Amino acid sequence: MKLTFWGASRQVSGSMYLLELEDDIRLLIDCGTDMERKDYNPEDYLGIFPFEPSMLSAVIVTHAHIDHTGYLPNLIREGFEGKIICTEPTFALTKLLLEDAASLNQSRLKKINAEGRKKRNRKDKKTSPEIEIKRAADVEGMYLQRQVDETLDYFTTIPLGKKIKLNQNIDMTFIAAGHILGAAHVILEVKENGETKKICFSGDIGRHNYPLLIDPAVVPEVDYLICESTYGNRQHKDDRSPEEAIFDIIHNACVVEQGKLIIPAFSVGRTQAMLYTLHKLRVAGKLPPIKIYADSPLALKSTWVYQKYISWLNEESKEFAKNHTNLFDFENLIYVEDMKDSKKIAKINESCIVISSSGMIQGGRVEHHVRMNLENPKATIFMIGFAAEGTLGYELMNGKKTIRGKKSDINVKAQVKASDVFSGHADLNDLIRFAHYQKPEKLKKLFLVHGEYNTMLDLQKTFIKEGFKDTIVPKRGDSFEL
Numbered sequence: 001m002k003l004t005f006w007g008a009s010r011q012v013s014g015s016m017y018l019l020e021l022e023d024d025i026r027l028l029i030d031c032g033t034d035m036e037r038k039d040y041n042p043e044d045y046l047g048i049f050p051f052e053p054s055m056l057s058a059v060i061v062t063h064a065h066i067d068h069t070g071y072l073p074n075l076i077r078e079g080f081e082g083k084i085i086c087t088e089p090t091f092a093l094t095k096l097l098l099e100d101a102a103s104l105n106q107s108r109l110k111k112i113n114a115e116g117r118k119k120r121n122r123k124d125k126k127t128s129p130e131i132e133i134k135r136a137a138d139v140e141g142m143y144l145q146r147q148v149d150e151t152l153d154y155f156t157t158i159p160l161g162k163k164i165k166l167n168q169n170i171d172m173t174f175i176a177a178g179h180i181l182g183a184a185h186v187i188l189e190v191k192e193n194g195e196t197k198k199i200c201f202s203g204d205i206g207r208h209n210y211p212l213l214i215d216p217a218v219v220p221e222v223d224y225l226i227c228e229s230t231y232g233n234r235q236h237k238d239d240r241s242p243e244e245a246i247f248d249i250i251h252n253a254c255v256v257e258q259g260k261l262i263i264p265a266f267s268v269g270r271t272q273a274m275l276y277t278l279h280k281l282r283v284a285g286k287l288p289p290i291k292i293y294a295d296s297p298l299a300l301k302s303t304w305v306y307q308k309y310i311s312w313l314n315e316e317s318k319e320f321a322k323n324h325t326n327l328f329d330f331e332n333l334i335y336v337e338d339m340k341d342s343k344k345i346a347k348i349n350e351s352c353i354v355i356s357s358s359g360m361i362q363g364g365r366v367e368h369h370v371r372m373n374l375e376n377p378k379a380t381i382f383m384i385g386f387a388a389e390g391t392l393g394y395e396l397m398n399g400k401k402t403i404r405g406k407k408s409d410i411n412v413k414a415q416v417k418a419s420d421v422f423s424g425h426a427d428l429n430d431l432i433r434f435a436h437y438q439k440p441e442k443l444k445k446l447f448l449v450h451g452e453y454n455t456m457l458d459l460q461k462t463f464i465k466e467g468f469k470d471t472i473v474p475k476r477g478d479s480f481e482l
């Protein structure tokens, strides 16, 4: 069989791996949005997929994040007719994330059409809005709600830990990966020429003892391991528990300073971990009597999904739910849906907590909360996740003191604090432990994906030192005979 790396290769996003087997069986593992794509030229761009989507037998999805699912509607649009296989909570969260992507596309298309209209008035009177939409879909892979609805019809869900026969020669099993609700590692067992070969695709690897989530499972012995490497060269530094970290920051920002605490957080995963931790502090009587605003419609919907699939969460949170029915509902917590209310909250000066997306402060409602409060010395911005270069979150985390505003520069007077307690990814030690579920002398190849290139090279060195001699960092398009 042949494995080809079509995404998250020497970069973080766009997870997509093609496995070609006997009898014309072709499996795609993940189908994520490539957020780092810089090299495309609209003039010669020939679609997203370097293979023929109609020839695929099935797609296996490790978890709902958009860098693992965001191109699924494009796959359907370009002729895929097989099944999309994932766990039930992954399906529920993917639905929300794809719908969110479609609504963002809708707004972007409006802009493109408005610009197109201006241009047409100047010269090309023949181009219609439909042609503009088609062009946007062709060139940038944009899709709308209709394509998302169609995509959802192709899903089929399977439980964790149950071996499923894809055909007489291929078995697959999902095992828990932690990371977010429903996330899984994929184990494939393929019979070829009387020999069985086992392959594990890690998807994103979560952490042990993470709020709400079950721990990542022990991976059985396999022949080939495809391993994520987001934190491949660093350890998480903050060794406090999530409760301790949140208690400390609230005490300083809201009790001592009497100010506002703004927490940028991704809507799916991070926000739920944060709300659950706050709920525990509330029950323990450790929260001051101030308002907590959860300001993201997507976060609210994802929270419902977490509550619905409580049987997929860890024992501690199930136990907690026995006494406190809803994990994400407690005194003084207010979910904000209306944009007008969100803007009002950005202006209020009283001591309160605002949790809003996006986590990197790039787009999303958190931008107006942060920008309105950058000059407020009583405000604290608490960064709880990774922020990529070029984002406002990155600038603040790296101590930048002047930020470019719409009209003029803004002097940063707010306090900026950071913690990795809520990171949803395995760190270097966790990755080493993950690799050592395998015997170095027996594992045939270890492939590194889903990380910044330099991080991958560092992790490759570490793994080789750990005895995994055949550790490879494939580039996009590299194929391997397994």
Ligand SMILES: [Zn+2]
Residues within 6 Å of the ligand: 063, 065, 179, 204
């Ligand atoms: Zn992820």
